[in-house]
Structure formats: C-alpha cells, structure tokens
Amino acid sequence: MARRRVGLFVTCLVDFFRPEVGFASIRLLEAAGCDVVVPEVQTCCGQPAWNSGDRQGAEALAVAVIDAFTGLDAVVAPSGSCIGMLRQFPAVLGSAHARHDEAVALAARAFELTSFLVDELSFEPAPVQASSASAVTYHDACSGLRELGIQAQPRALLAAAGIAVTEMDAATVCCGFGGTFCVKYPEISGGMVDDKLASIERSGADTLVTGDLGCLLNIEGRLARLGGPVRALHVAEILAPEESKGGK
Amino acid sequence: MTLATQSRNFPEQVRVARADGNLQQALGRLKFGLTLMRGAAVDRLPEFERLRDEAAAIRDHTLTHLDHYLLRFEQAVTERGGHVHFAVDAESANAIILEICREAGARKVTKGKSMVTEEIELNEHLAAHGIECLETDLGEYIVQLRRERPSHIVAPAIHVLKSQVADAFAEHHGEAPPGGRDEAASLMAEARAVIRRHFLEADVGITGANFAIAETGTTVIVTNEGNGDLTQSLPKVHIAVTGIEKVVPTLEDASTLIRLLSRSATGQEAAVYNTFSTGPRRAEDPDGPEAFHVVLVDNGRSSMLGSEFQEMLRCIRCGACLNHCPVYGQVGGQAYGSVYPGPMGAVLTPSLAGIDAAGHLPNASTFCGACEAVCPVRIPLPKMMRHWREREFESGLAPRTQRLGLGIWRFAARRPRLYRTLAAAGARLLRIAGGRRGYLRRLPLGRGWTAWRDLPAPAGETFHAAWRRRRHER
Structure with a gap:
C-alpha cells in the first residue's frame, strides 16, 4: 500500500504546553509507515468559539482548518476533543455553506491518533521499557469516548507495548476540565477533578495516562497542587519510540 | 416567562452546596447507587437500545402531530365522562385547579408526586386560598416539611440524610413513635401513619401523569409507594396535572415508554405501581373518584415546538441524566435554582423561564455527554445546551469578560x-514563571484555574517554533 500522507493537527494546547506530544505523535505515525506533514497555517479547531455559542467564530476557524488540510489522505490529532470538533464542521458550516462538501470530506478523514493507529493502520508499537511505566491507569477523555467511541484503541496500543493498565473504577467519568468550564465554575470543576484523583488513587497506579491534553493539564495541575507521587502522561508520550539522534 | 427560578444565583448556590457536608454525604451515595442499578437493568434487557430508538420515534411522531393527539385525548376523556382543561400558563393552571377544588368544597387536598405542580407552584397557590395541600410521596412530604423544593425530579429528597428526616418529623409530628426515629423503616412507618389519616380526610386528590394516552383518554402514573393510587382513588375528585407534551398515541406506545422509564430511573424492571386511570367511577365500579379532571399545562412548552429545542419535549422525566451527571453529582439539585435541575433542566429551564434568568445552567456543563449516553429517548442534551449558549451569545447576554477573551482569541x-x-x-x-518546579501556583487573570490547580x-518553545527550527537544522 502506498504510504499515507497524514497531516498532523497539532492542537493549540499541544503547541503551547506540551510540544513533545506532537513530536511523539509524529514518531508514532512514521513508525506506522505514514508520511507526516505539519501544515504551517494551522492554529485552533475553533471549539472554544463553538462551545461558547459563537457560531461565526467557529465557522471562520473551520474554514481555516479546511484550507490548511486540503489534499492530504488523513488529518490526525493527538486529541479526541479536537477531532470531535473537526467531525462537527459540517454542522458548523451548515448545509447551505459553499464549503460544506469539503467539511464533510474533512470530517470523514479526521482521526484521533490512537484510533487512527489501531483502526486504520493496525499498528503495533514497539515494546516500551518497563522502567518508564510501572503501574499505569487510563483516563478516558469524554469527547474521544462518547463522540468517537475511543476506549479499546489506546488500551490495545498500551498492551502491545507491554504496558499493563490497572483500571480505575471511574475511568469514564469526566475529570472536570470542560474547556472554559473549568475556569468559569472552578468549585464544580475542582470537585470533579478531586473525584478523579480519588479514583486514580484507589487504582494504586503511579502513572496516569490519557489521550487529551485538556484533561491531562487539569489532572496534572491538581496532582501538582496536592503533591504526590503520581505523574501524568499523554498516551503518545508513553508509546512513542525514542527520538533517533542526529536527525534523519 | 412562566417558570420562577433562582438560577441567577447559581455560582453562590454552588458554593453553598459544596460547603454543605450533609449534602455532599447524600450525593456520595448517588454516584454509586442509581447509576449502577440502571446499568444492571440495561444489561438484562438485550433490546434496550432498540427500545430507545422506538421511544424516540414515538415521541417525535407525537410531537409532530401534537395538536391532533391532544384533541384525540380530550375527546376520549370526554367520552368517558371526564373533563380536560388546557392551561396556557402557570397562572391559568392554578386558577383552573382552584376552581375545581372550590366546586368540590375542598378544604384539604392530597397530592401524589408531580413535577408540573411544582413548576406552577400549586401548593402555594392553593394555600393562599385557604386550601391545605398535602404531599403524600415520602420524598415530597419530607421536602414539604422542610419547606424546600425537590432536588431531584424522581427522588425529591435525595439530598436529605436520614437523621435530617428524623429532625423534620420531630419538629412536625412531635413525640417519637414507639419504634423511635433511628431506622429508615420506622421513619417510613411513622410517615405512613400520618399520611394515611390525610388520605381519608381529603376532598380532592391531585396527581401528575407520566403519560396521557390519546386513544383511551387514560392518564398513567408510575410510582413505587402506592400513595398515588390512594391519592387518586379515595377522594371524590381526581385531578391529573401534566404537561401537554406527555400525550402518547396508544396503550402500546405507553408500554414501550414505561419499560424504558423504570429501568432508566431506578433500575427496576417495572415500578411497583403502574396505574392507569380512565374516566371517573362507573356505576359498576366498586370504587374510584366521582369526577375526573385532566389539566394539560403548556407554560412555555409550545414555544419549543418547531425550534431547535423541540427534541427536549421527548423527555419522560426519568432522571437518568441527573444521576449520571458529574456536575449534578457535585452540587445536587437545589443549586440549580429550578425545579428542573441537571442536564434536562439545563435545557428545559431556559426554555420555560428565559435564557436571561437561567443562563448559567446550560453553561455549567463540560459537555461530557454522559447524559445523552443514558437518555432513554436519545435527547441530544449537550447539543441543546450549546444551542442555548448560542442564543445567549447572539443576544449579547454572555458575560463581558468571556466575550472579550473570546474576541481576542x-x-x-x-x-x-x-x-x-x-x-x-x-x-x-x-x-520562566514556572521556575524549576515547572508549575505555576498563581496566574494573572487565571484565578479560575489556579484556585484549584497548578x-x-x-x-518554553512551542511545537511550531521547535518544528520550524528542527527543519532548518536538518
């Protein structure tokens, strides 16, 4: 099969906070036999506007994403939340919009990283050294789980990499991030993330892995505030092969 | 608008709720109680997902032809000797019900559980006209004694601990009965003894209706305590009060919805009582009310027809969305300041009370989608909350700081x-601000984040900067 040309949608949170997640995603996609390109003009999927009721703002950014990712076999992001948004683009533009058909086409080839690797490429990552993952538990980010049906894929990748997952009892319950929600209603968000931390603690894991940076920053931020041994990683970070020295 | 709320004070009410140890203890039970029971009941019914599709289709069909089915319902009730009253808003519903009570010479009214009568504040209205209105559902009774509003549409006193029930009974019933007030069973027995007396004294019984069946003119109540049956069969007059959207075409349709309702609400295969009321007592009947009235309340519902909120009218009030909502699980029902809390309330409350009064409710959601995942009639609740945010944004009601931030971004x-x-x-x-530790404890303009989290x-270097640099270095 011809190598797929995959456009990496970096996401604004990965760009700003944790670029390593983007590079890890590229290494994984390349290990899976893809040619990865990173369109330069990308910024954000527009979800903050869409979920704040700003239709026009969301529309403008949807068009910008469509422009940035034309001519590629797939658009992949290390985030179920952003891909969930890309899948919404036909609804964002509406059926009367001149770019509606392109939005439909983009939505059909937009994939969250782990589901792309497993469902589209049947990829199995190389084993990861045990030291980098002693006891892992996985938080299912809401958009990926309930909008895209992502639950088995990251676990399959972790298993293939030799990483055992100790399930927490409330893996599918929201961590309380919710975009602007977490700053608009901090008491509620704070209570929710504390419930998540309690669930992680009951699992006995020392590493929290998840597939969305919003959840990750929220959970990691609360872990840091309380102080404790649990570290938080994006699933791409734990799975990706080491960076080869000296470039390609 | 027609639904009174205290939803504007949501943030303050959240702080009160989060600081209320008793409430938090009560909510803790919810997280691992009703949700697990529902899950088990769904697992035992292989056709559950198919039933959800059927139920949504039944509701959509009925809503599309609502005028037709309402008239058919009215005709069927009238043919069987009952009366149907259409109430355009809360005020007219209350006036209709008061008039029926007055004609019956009523001094005392018993009530089964009914969210619509909470919505229209019927108890207060009747009390203002000298008619005592007594709740007979145990949860509603507790809430009435505590001078509160229900905190859950199915379990109105879910926020109250057993010890608080004992306190309320001590205040209102006086000396403890021989069984004491330590055990739930003895508290229930005490309430039953008190409420029984009222059943026998009541002149009028008022219930809600989970469904109103158009083909037979039947109202249906789905309950677990039997109080609804005593409320509607012992007094001379029975008034069923419900929303116009509760009509369903046939008995068969009602049975499909009932199969979903009990499982979704409490995880029961069937509720203990599923009672069908068709007309007043006939000559050959051994018992039943002499008069049967149905009050169908609009109160803003018809304005949702044909709008982006029409699917909300599918709701059968099972409460599953509340039980599975992590936001509801943090704050309970009363913080919402509306008789309709949780995800269903976040859509319905602004529809009935106006987005200016209830703007917080559709905003206080992470859009996690747990509500939609369990809704027996597949209401796209997050999408509808987002529609309310759109209405709010478009009418310039969204908070200024949010609009400003969004504009810059x-x-x-x-x-x-x-x-x-x-x-x-x-x-x-x-x-740089993160220092060696790599975390920021404080952030200008970011207190919402740093109040709880680092x-x-x-x-330091963004992905795109690093990507560009690496490509140049190659």
Whole structure:
C-alpha cells in the first residue's frame, strides 16, 4: 500500500504546553509507515468559539482548518476533543455553506491518533521499557469516548507495548476540565477533578495516562497542587519510540 | 416567562452546596447507587437500545402531530365522562385547579408526586386560598416539611440524610413513635401513619401523569409507594396535572415508554405501581373518584415546538441524566435554582423561564455527554445546551469578560503568524514563571484555574517554533 500522507493537527494546547506530544505523535505515525506533514497555517479547531455559542467564530476557524488540510489522505490529532470538533464542521458550516462538501470530506478523514493507529493502520508499537511505566491507569477523555467511541484503541496500543493498565473504577467519568468550564465554575470543576484523583488513587497506579491534553493539564495541575507521587502522561508520550539522534 | 427560578444565583448556590457536608454525604451515595442499578437493568434487557430508538420515534411522531393527539385525548376523556382543561400558563393552571377544588368544597387536598405542580407552584397557590395541600410521596412530604423544593425530579429528597428526616418529623409530628426515629423503616412507618389519616380526610386528590394516552383518554402514573393510587382513588375528585407534551398515541406506545422509564430511573424492571386511570367511577365500579379532571399545562412548552429545542419535549422525566451527571453529582439539585435541575433542566429551564434568568445552567456543563449516553429517548442534551449558549451569545447576554477573551482569541486564531508570535512569547514567559518546579501556583487573570490547580508550565518553545527550527537544522 502506498504510504499515507497524514497531516498532523497539532492542537493549540499541544503547541503551547506540551510540544513533545506532537513530536511523539509524529514518531508514532512514521513508525506506522505514514508520511507526516505539519501544515504551517494551522492554529485552533475553533471549539472554544463553538462551545461558547459563537457560531461565526467557529465557522471562520473551520474554514481555516479546511484550507490548511486540503489534499492530504488523513488529518490526525493527538486529541479526541479536537477531532470531535473537526467531525462537527459540517454542522458548523451548515448545509447551505459553499464549503460544506469539503467539511464533510474533512470530517470523514479526521482521526484521533490512537484510533487512527489501531483502526486504520493496525499498528503495533514497539515494546516500551518497563522502567518508564510501572503501574499505569487510563483516563478516558469524554469527547474521544462518547463522540468517537475511543476506549479499546489506546488500551490495545498500551498492551502491545507491554504496558499493563490497572483500571480505575471511574475511568469514564469526566475529570472536570470542560474547556472554559473549568475556569468559569472552578468549585464544580475542582470537585470533579478531586473525584478523579480519588479514583486514580484507589487504582494504586503511579502513572496516569490519557489521550487529551485538556484533561491531562487539569489532572496534572491538581496532582501538582496536592503533591504526590503520581505523574501524568499523554498516551503518545508513553508509546512513542525514542527520538533517533542526529536527525534523519 | 412562566417558570420562577433562582438560577441567577447559581455560582453562590454552588458554593453553598459544596460547603454543605450533609449534602455532599447524600450525593456520595448517588454516584454509586442509581447509576449502577440502571446499568444492571440495561444489561438484562438485550433490546434496550432498540427500545430507545422506538421511544424516540414515538415521541417525535407525537410531537409532530401534537395538536391532533391532544384533541384525540380530550375527546376520549370526554367520552368517558371526564373533563380536560388546557392551561396556557402557570397562572391559568392554578386558577383552573382552584376552581375545581372550590366546586368540590375542598378544604384539604392530597397530592401524589408531580413535577408540573411544582413548576406552577400549586401548593402555594392553593394555600393562599385557604386550601391545605398535602404531599403524600415520602420524598415530597419530607421536602414539604422542610419547606424546600425537590432536588431531584424522581427522588425529591435525595439530598436529605436520614437523621435530617428524623429532625423534620420531630419538629412536625412531635413525640417519637414507639419504634423511635433511628431506622429508615420506622421513619417510613411513622410517615405512613400520618399520611394515611390525610388520605381519608381529603376532598380532592391531585396527581401528575407520566403519560396521557390519546386513544383511551387514560392518564398513567408510575410510582413505587402506592400513595398515588390512594391519592387518586379515595377522594371524590381526581385531578391529573401534566404537561401537554406527555400525550402518547396508544396503550402500546405507553408500554414501550414505561419499560424504558423504570429501568432508566431506578433500575427496576417495572415500578411497583403502574396505574392507569380512565374516566371517573362507573356505576359498576366498586370504587374510584366521582369526577375526573385532566389539566394539560403548556407554560412555555409550545414555544419549543418547531425550534431547535423541540427534541427536549421527548423527555419522560426519568432522571437518568441527573444521576449520571458529574456536575449534578457535585452540587445536587437545589443549586440549580429550578425545579428542573441537571442536564434536562439545563435545557428545559431556559426554555420555560428565559435564557436571561437561567443562563448559567446550560453553561455549567463540560459537555461530557454522559447524559445523552443514558437518555432513554436519545435527547441530544449537550447539543441543546450549546444551542442555548448560542442564543445567549447572539443576544449579547454572555458575560463581558468571556466575550472579550473570546474576541481576542478569535482575532489571533484567525491570523496564524500573529498567533505563532503571541504563543511563542506566552510559552516562554510562562516557562520562566514556572521556575524549576515547572508549575505555576498563581496566574494573572487565571484565578479560575489556579484556585484549584497548578498550571503545568509550557516547555518554553512551542511545537511550531521547535518544528520550524528542527527543519532548518536538518
């Protein structure tokens, strides 16, 4: 099969906070036999506007994403939340919009990283050294789980990499991030993330892995505030092969 | 608008709820109680998902032809000797019910559980006209004694601990019965003894109706305590009060919905009582009311027809969305300031009370989608909350700081080069502010975040800057 040309949608949170997640995603996609390109003009999927009721703002950014990712076999992001948004683009533009058909086409080839690797490429990552993952538990980010049906894929990748997952009892319950929600209603968000931390603690894991940076920053931020041994990683970070020295 | 709320004070009410130890203890039970029971009941019914599709289709069909089915229902009730009253709003519903009570010479009215009568504040209205209105559902009775509103549409006193029930009974019933007030069973027995007396004294019984069946003119109540049956069969007059959207075409349709309702609400295969009321007592009947009235309340519902909120009218009030909502699980029902809390309330309350009064409710959601995942009639609740945010944004009601922040972000996000420059500068700045520890404890303009969490500091160089640099270095 011809190598797929995959456009990496970096996401604004990965760009700003944790670029390593983007590079890890590229290494994984390349290990899976893809040619990865990173369109330069990308910024954000527009979800903050869409979920704040700003239709026009969301529309403008949807068009910008469509422009940035034309001519590629797939658009992949290390985030179920952003891909969930890309899948919404036909609804964002509406059926009367001149770019509606392109939005439909983009939505059909937009994939969250782990589901792309497993469902589209049947990829199995190389084993990861045990030291980098002693006891892992996985938080299912809401958009990926309930909008895209992502639950088995990251676990399959972790298993293939030799990483055992100790399930927490409330893996599918929201961590309380919710975009602007977490700053608009901090008491509620704070209570929710504390419930998540309690669930992680009951699992006995020392590493929290998840597939969305919003959840990750929220959970990691609360872990840091309380102080404790649990570290938080994006699933791409734990799975990706080491960076080869000296470039390609 | 027609539904009175205290939803404007949501943030304050949240703080009160989060600080209320008793409430938090009560909510803790919810998280692992009703949700698990529902899950088990769904697992035992292989056709559950298919039933959800059927139920949504039944509700959609009925709503599309609502005028037709309402008239058919009215005709069927009238043919069987009952009376149907259409109430355009809360005021007219209350006036209709008061008039029926007066004609019956009523001094005392018993009530089964009914959210619509909570919505229209019927108890207060009747009391203001000298008619005592007594709740007979145990949860509603407790809430009435505590002078509160229900905190859950199915379990109205879910926020109350057993010890608080004992306190309320001590205040209102006086000396403890021989069984004491330590055990739930003895509290229930005490309530039963008190409420029984009222059943026998009541002149009028008022219930809600989970469904109103058009083909037979039947109202249906789905209950677990039997109080609804005593409320509607012992007094001379029975008034069923419900929303216009509760009509269903046939008995068969009602049975499909009932199969979903009990499982979704409490995880029961069937509720203990599923009672069908068709007309007043006939000559050959051994018992039943002499008069049967149905009050169908609009109160803003018809304005949802044909709008982006029409699917909300599918709701059968099972409460599953509340039980599975992590936001509801943090704050309970009363913080919402509306008789309709949780996800269903976040859509319905602004529909009935106006978005200006209830703007917080559709905003106080992470859009996690747990509500939609369990809704027996597949209402796209997050999508509808988002529609309310759109209405709010378009009418300029969204908070100014939010609009300003969004405006700046939008301006930059549409200009990739500017965005890159700002992001690169911001990431560097926060990297420095994060210090050796790599976390920020405080953040200007970011108190909402740092009140609870540290902010993990960025790596310093953005992905796009690093990507560009690496490509040049190659």
